[in-house]
Amino acid sequence: MATKNDDKFIEITGHLYKLYPVVTFDSGFAKREFVIEKHSEGRDGKTYKDLIKFEATKSWIGEMDNIGIGSEIKVYFTLGGKEWTPPNEKEPKFINFMRCWKVDVLENTNQDLPATVQKEEYADVDLSDNSDDLPF
Numbered sequence: 635m636a637t638k639n640d641d642k643f644i645e646i647t648g649h650l651y652k653l654y655p656v657v658t659f660d661s662g663f664a665k666r667e668f669v670i671e672k673h674s675e676g677r678d679g680k681t682y683k684d685l686i687k688f689e690a691t692k693s694w695i696g697e698m699d700n701i702g703i704g705s706e707i708k709v710y711f712t713l714g715g716k717e718w719t720p721p722n723e724k725e726p727k728f729i730n731f732m733r734c735w736k737v738d739v740l741e742n743t744n745q746d747l748p749a750t751v752q753k754e755e756y757a758d759v760d761l762s763d764n765s766d767d768l769p770f
Contacts, residue, residue, distance in 0.1 A: 648672035
């Protein structure tokens, strides 16, 4: 499913399945998550679908707009993780992430390009909360 190259990054090839809107935090950090679909064969000989979520930062946030849903892409990424203790809890939680640093478009469908996200679609999300309970 993934191959490791010289301990710096991992790469995986699949089809763009979902593209989320850009999220910007009070700190100025911005990210955009996306999901690729990858099929793999199990030990039983059956084919299974894996949906794998990545996060894009910096210049890749905007670059994702040019890739159509269903496009075959190769994602180069690094693994990372953080320890975070939520407010009012004693036990820390461990959060893993897969941060994309390069995407090669192998076949761009250019169909169903993501539309501009309308603010009312996220009316139930309170972005004004300035508390420091986010794990970022």
